[in-house]
Amino acid sequence: MAVLRSSLRTADPAYAANSAAYARLQEQVAAARTAAVAGGGSQASQAHLKRDKLLPRHRINVLLDPGTPFLEIGQLAAHGLYEGAVPSAGIITGIGIVEGRPCMVMANDATVKGGTYYPLTIKKQVRAQAIARENGLPCIYLVDSGGAFLPLQEDIFPDENHFGRIFRNIAEMSSMGLKQIAAVMGQCTAGGAYIPAMCDETIIVQGNGTIYLGGPQLVQAATGEVVDHQTLGGADVHTRMSGVADHLARDELHALSTVREIVARPGPGRIASPPLAPAEPLYAPSELPGLIPENPKQPIPAREILARILDGSELNEYRERYGSTLICGTGAIGGYPVGVLINDGVLFSESAQKAANFIELCSQSAIPLVFLHNISGFMVGVSYEQGGIAKDGAKMVNAVSTSRVPKFSVIVGGSYGAGAYAMCGRAFGPRLMAAWPNARTSVMGGEQAATVLALVREEQLARKGQRFTPEDAEAYKQPIRERYAAESTAVNAASKLWVDAVIDPADTRAWLAMGLSLAAASPQQDTRFGVFRM
Structure with missing residues (x-):
C-alpha cells in the first residue's frame, strides 16, 4: 500500500483564487438549501x-x-x-x-x-x-x-x-x-x-x-x-x-x-462496524476546494483528491503505468475497504479495459466501488474508432452494469457523455450519488454541442444554396452555450434528482463512510457478468 504525497502549497496564489471561486459556487448552493429548508x-x-x-x-x-x-x-x-x-x-x-x-x-x-x-x-x-x-x-x-x-x-x-x-x-x-x-x-x-x-x-x-x-x-x-x-x-x-x-x-x-x-423491537438492521481501524488522511479534506481550478477547463489533480479522502492517504494502485488516464486502486474510507476509480484525463481503450478488469477483481472480493467523476468522455478520432474504442468502452460499461457490489458515485468535476455512464452514472445504480458544487454534467460540453449543431445547420443551409457566415454561426451557438451552462450545474442536477445531494468536498469522506456503513450491513449479492466483447 503506497502513501500518496501532496505537492499542494496553500500559499500559492492559485490556491487562493481557486478557493474564492469555489466560495462563490457554494453561495449559490447555500441559497438553494435555504429555500428548500x-x-x-x-x-x-x-x-x-x-x-x-x-x-x-x-x-x-x-x-x-x-x-x-x-x-x-x-x-x-x-x-x-x-x-x-x-x-x-x-x-x-x-x-x-x-x-x-x-x-x-x-x-x-x-x-x-x-x-x-x-x-x-x-x-x-x-x-x-x-x-x-x-x-x-x-x-x-x-x-x-x-x-x-x-x-x-x-x-x-x-x-x-x-x-x-x-x-x-x-x-x-x-x-x-x-x-x-x-x-x-x-x-x-x-x-x-x-x-x-x-x-x-x-x-x-x-x-x-x-x-x-x-x-x-x-x-x-x-x-x-x-x-x-x-x-x-x-x-x-x-x-x-x-x-x-x-x-x-x-x-x-x-x-x-x-x-x-x-x-426498537428485536430484528436485523444495525449499523455494521468498520472491519479496519479508521485513519484520518495525512492531508486536510478542508483543502479540497483550493484544488478545484478556477477555470473549469483545467484538470483537477486526481491524486491530490485521493490523498484527502482515503484513510491514511494510502492507495494500492492497480496497473499504475497502464491506461493512466484512469486511476484505479484499493484503499479504505472510515475503516471500510473500497475500490476507487477516479478520472485523470479522457478515457482511452487501455483505461477502459483496466477499469473492467479492476471491477472484476473488486467484485470477486466483495469490495465496494467508489467512482469519482471528472470525465469529458471517451477519446474520439479515426484511429481510436478503428482501434475499437466503442468495444473497449462497452467492456467497462458492462462491468459497471453487472457488478453487484455496492457502488457510490461523486461528481467532483465534469461528467459528460458516455464517460458519465462508464463511471457509474445515475442509470447504473449507484447506491448513493452526489456532486460537488462545481460539478457539471450533460451529454457533452456546451461549446462542443454548440459547434456540432452549428456544423449541422451549416450543412442544411448549404444543401439549400444558402450561406452560413461566421457571424451567423456565433449567433446560432451562443444560446446553445447558455442553455447547456444552465442545465449542467450541480444545483440543476439535484433539482431533477439526477444526484441525491450536493455536498461540500470536505464532507465527502463522511458522506461516503455513512453509505459504506449501511452497505456493509445490507444483504450481499453475487455478481454474474455478461458477455465481454473481445
Missing part, C-alpha cells in the same frame, strides 16, 4: 403550527436519536421548478438513526401546497424507497398530505414509476421483512390513504390525523352525504371502528414515541 414559507408554517402540528423537520429531529446524523436525500429536488412553489419537492427524505437502527424517513411537508404530490415528489419518494430496499432499511412515513396534485394528474397517476409505485414498494419491502411504519400527522387523502393502509403498523394523531379515499367534498358530490373530516376518517373512527390504524396517539410527540417503540 424554508418549506412553504413563514405564513404557511405559522398556520401549520396553529393547528398544534410540528413542522416536518422538527418531527424528524424528535424522531431520531439525539446527536445522530441525518443523511438527507434530494434536499434540492424541484429547486427552480414549478414556478418555485414546491421547495424540496414537498417531502423530506433521508436516512437517520432511530433506537440505534438506521431507517429511511419520509416526511410530507404540508406547508408546501398542503403536502400534495407533484411528479418530482413521487420520483423523490420512489428514490428513497429504492435506497431503503438496497440497504435493508425500515421505512418510516410521517404522513401529512393532500394526495396527488390534480392539475398534473397525467404526470402522476398512470405510469410505471408514478404514484402506484410507492404502494407497490411498500408491499414488496414488507414481504422482504423490512418494517413499514406510518404515522398519520394530518390529512391523508385519496390514493395517499394507501400509504398508512398498506404499512405494517400505523399510528394516527387524535384531532389532526385523517385517512379517507374520498374527502368530505367528494363524498357530498358523489353521494349527497354531508360529513366532517373527523367523522369521515379521523383517529377515533380508524382505531375503534375501521381498524385502518393500529395505534391512537394523543399528540404528535406521542405518535413519534410510538414509532420509536416499534423500531
Whole structure:
C-alpha cells in the first residue's frame, strides 16, 4: 500500500483564487438549501403550527436519536421548478438513526401546497424507497398530505414509476421483512390513504390525523352525504371502528414515541462496524476546494483528491503505468475497504479495459466501488474508432452494469457523455450519488454541442444554396452555450434528482463512510457478468 504525497502549497496564489471561486459556487448552493429548508414559507408554517402540528423537520429531529446524523436525500429536488412553489419537492427524505437502527424517513411537508404530490415528489419518494430496499432499511412515513396534485394528474397517476409505485414498494419491502411504519400527522387523502393502509403498523394523531379515499367534498358530490373530516376518517373512527390504524396517539410527540417503540423491537438492521481501524488522511479534506481550478477547463489533480479522502492517504494502485488516464486502486474510507476509480484525463481503450478488469477483481472480493467523476468522455478520432474504442468502452460499461457490489458515485468535476455512464452514472445504480458544487454534467460540453449543431445547420443551409457566415454561426451557438451552462450545474442536477445531494468536498469522506456503513450491513449479492466483447 503506497502513501500518496501532496505537492499542494496553500500559499500559492492559485490556491487562493481557486478557493474564492469555489466560495462563490457554494453561495449559490447555500441559497438553494435555504429555500428548500424554508418549506412553504413563514405564513404557511405559522398556520401549520396553529393547528398544534410540528413542522416536518422538527418531527424528524424528535424522531431520531439525539446527536445522530441525518443523511438527507434530494434536499434540492424541484429547486427552480414549478414556478418555485414546491421547495424540496414537498417531502423530506433521508436516512437517520432511530433506537440505534438506521431507517429511511419520509416526511410530507404540508406547508408546501398542503403536502400534495407533484411528479418530482413521487420520483423523490420512489428514490428513497429504492435506497431503503438496497440497504435493508425500515421505512418510516410521517404522513401529512393532500394526495396527488390534480392539475398534473397525467404526470402522476398512470405510469410505471408514478404514484402506484410507492404502494407497490411498500408491499414488496414488507414481504422482504423490512418494517413499514406510518404515522398519520394530518390529512391523508385519496390514493395517499394507501400509504398508512398498506404499512405494517400505523399510528394516527387524535384531532389532526385523517385517512379517507374520498374527502368530505367528494363524498357530498358523489353521494349527497354531508360529513366532517373527523367523522369521515379521523383517529377515533380508524382505531375503534375501521381498524385502518393500529395505534391512537394523543399528540404528535406521542405518535413519534410510538414509532420509536416499534423500531426498537428485536430484528436485523444495525449499523455494521468498520472491519479496519479508521485513519484520518495525512492531508486536510478542508483543502479540497483550493484544488478545484478556477477555470473549469483545467484538470483537477486526481491524486491530490485521493490523498484527502482515503484513510491514511494510502492507495494500492492497480496497473499504475497502464491506461493512466484512469486511476484505479484499493484503499479504505472510515475503516471500510473500497475500490476507487477516479478520472485523470479522457478515457482511452487501455483505461477502459483496466477499469473492467479492476471491477472484476473488486467484485470477486466483495469490495465496494467508489467512482469519482471528472470525465469529458471517451477519446474520439479515426484511429481510436478503428482501434475499437466503442468495444473497449462497452467492456467497462458492462462491468459497471453487472457488478453487484455496492457502488457510490461523486461528481467532483465534469461528467459528460458516455464517460458519465462508464463511471457509474445515475442509470447504473449507484447506491448513493452526489456532486460537488462545481460539478457539471450533460451529454457533452456546451461549446462542443454548440459547434456540432452549428456544423449541422451549416450543412442544411448549404444543401439549400444558402450561406452560413461566421457571424451567423456565433449567433446560432451562443444560446446553445447558455442553455447547456444552465442545465449542467450541480444545483440543476439535484433539482431533477439526477444526484441525491450536493455536498461540500470536505464532507465527502463522511458522506461516503455513512453509505459504506449501511452497505456493509445490507444483504450481499453475487455478481454474474455478461458477455465481454473481445
